[in-house]
Amino acid sequence: MELKPYEIIESVIAGARLGTKVLDSPHLAWLGVKAAAPLLFHREHRLNRAGRFGFQKIGSSRWSPGELAAYKHDCIATLAFFQRVLDARDGREPLVWLGWPLPIEVASGFDDVAAFVPEAFMAIANMVGTDGHVACLEAVEREGISDDICAMDRISLGAYLLEQIPTPAAIVSVAHPCDASRTTSQLMEYISGAPAYTIDTAYTKEDADVALYSKNLFEAIAFLEDTLGRKYNWDKFRRMVAVLNEQNRYLNEITHMNQSIPSAGLSLGLQTAWGSKITGAGNPELVKSAKAMYNVGRFRLRYPQLRRKVEKFRIIVADMPIVFSEMSMWIEKTFGGVVVGDYIGDAIFPEIDCTSLETMMMGVARDRLYMGMVKQAHGAARETVDDLERQIEQFSADCVIQNGHQGCKHNRALQRIVKDVCRRHDIPILIMEADIFDKRVMSEAEIKRELTNFFVANGFAS
């Protein structure tokens, strides 16, 4: 697939614009999505290639009008985020890249700086069709960069090589929580030639470690002030933290709602919230989205009989979800299995203490340590294993699926421990060998086949 410069971002902006308009009338949109489902749902083909990915990400026709209404706010936030990248390309303001595990507030607290997270490309590259991410990966392969680096990171590198991202004025990069992020930061710095400040996210959630991480975030802001010759707006930072607290309160509630039996079935919405938080934390639209989702959950818990019809068994995905396609809605529709939690759809965040700038920065640092993917990747295994153990109990899981994402070497190294956790809880586990970002490793059809065999073999389906 040949990509024109900035084609991916332009498609996302067009999609988000359309979404914002269409979702003004969520009930009408819901009818439209239902009508389009037969064409878009089953499998990808030439005619639906470009639209199917976006369709899957809005629930593959299983979302209610309430969920679609919530999504509208994510579209508005997405639009704002990517529009500023194009503004930066056109020279209206400098662009700062941030590694995905870092609080975007470090850059978005400047009034006149566009903050960008290159890893967002793993989620948006397919807006031009599911060969979009393959085009980015192939660009990296042509460059001779080894494919043992996580595909998420290689997609962002490829996007840069294919002129889908403007060159940054500065980079704030990460050396932890995983080797992939570290190496990609190193490569991004080298290839772009931009000045960089590197941060190790904390190794533990202990106060001393978080304090150091928070100190590094202050230093990163000072580095950006120096490099860009602009002043950070601390009032804006305060406002963003207040917004974050409000958003988190709803996300925490939604996570608890997913734990009830039957669950509120909102894990796909939480995945969206995870992505939106990485790129837009502090944006008031995200509070509106979370609140609308929360209302959907309340309704569902008030009428559990409606959910009981859908929910035959409960699944924990002990991994990141498959990104290049959408499996949870397919599982729900085909087998009545509900993904009640996964690595990113378990959004429990501590309240941020807003007493001072220091406590706020500590809170923001801690917040991102609780964010999916950072939470499981950083530090020692107990961060992941204790969490899985808790998830299995709190979400009353009947089985566990691990996609076996090829990039997460730290997660792949825990397969025995994770198997033993499931054995102790007497529930079956499926460990696949998929790459959640790269459909060439295991295709959608192959993944569906493995899942089907697993559900049949364990009596969840016949």
Add this chain to the structure above:
Amino acid sequence: MTIFHEIRQLAQSTDNDYLTRARQQGHPTVGIFCSYVPEEMIHAAGAVPYRMRAVASEGTSLGDTYFSSANCSFVRRVLDKGLRGDFDFLDGIVFMNGCDHNRRLFDNWSYAGPDTGFNYMLFVPHGRSEACLAQYGHELAKLGRFLEGRFGTELTADRLRRSVALYNRKRALLQEIADSRRAAVLPISGTEFLSLMLAVTAVPVEDAIALLEQVLAELRAGRVHTEKAVLRLFVTGSCLEELSHMELVESAGAVVVADAICLGARYFERPVAVGGDPMTALAERYLRNLSCPRMMDDTAGRIDHVRERVSSFGADAVILEKLEFCSMMSGESYIASHELRKVDIPSITLTRELYGGGVGQLRTRIQAFYEKVINRS
């Protein structure tokens, strides 16, 4: 038995008589995984630091029940050895977050529970800035308290200073041997030097010094290994300990004259400063020594170092060594090969499994590369 035979034997075995003797004298053995773990602290606590290795490994079948096929063969082999009881002579291990695989080695080791005493995880930051140095100092202080509690000793400044003096002596001897390879007539091969490194990181420092003095005496007496190397090579990369691989690299008349690997220059370059607070000096030296590819803010420094050594050791080409799935080295080798090309230094990245197969293919690649380098001059 000549000193070089003894060295080779030590390099190829997991445990040895020197360690047994030390244990009999009340000095426990503590495994360490990386050049960022200050050996002086373990020595000052009365124990013998021992560099973990996969030599004499029988495979990965036991290690593979914990790790996946997407994990590095070094950790799979070391865990496998641990589960077979090869390291039962250890009284504890200080692990380090060198990479994701190594970090999870600590987790799997603690979980699988080979009988090797305590498991301690030292978190080392990925940079050399003041903030990183402060964090590393804080981590070393924690390690110090742990060792004191474990061995019932106090890591006093005097004890640490005595250990620093011994390790500085060991470093100086290694440096002198390494520097002898600057000459046109090479007294020692890269394979022999790697054996020496494996040997002296597996015995008490006092014995290591004695062994190194014997080696140096032989070199001073005019030992000749290669009159004139067909090719002089510089080697850098991640974990490399296989003598068989080094022999393959040194085939067809090529000789490794210098390196920047952890069982090489990264271990012995730069002494620890004496005179001030020993803990501060240790933190400074270990964090800011010749860096490993895991360190984020020194990529340019590492490449400058390669360029400088290639020139001062008269190397003709650079070998970038990488184990399969080592993302750390994936980034480093891409950048290094680009930068070296700019200054007309030929390089090749060799990707392998530790003690793995594919030797035929590697040999073909190596020979084709050597021919290319020879023909250009």
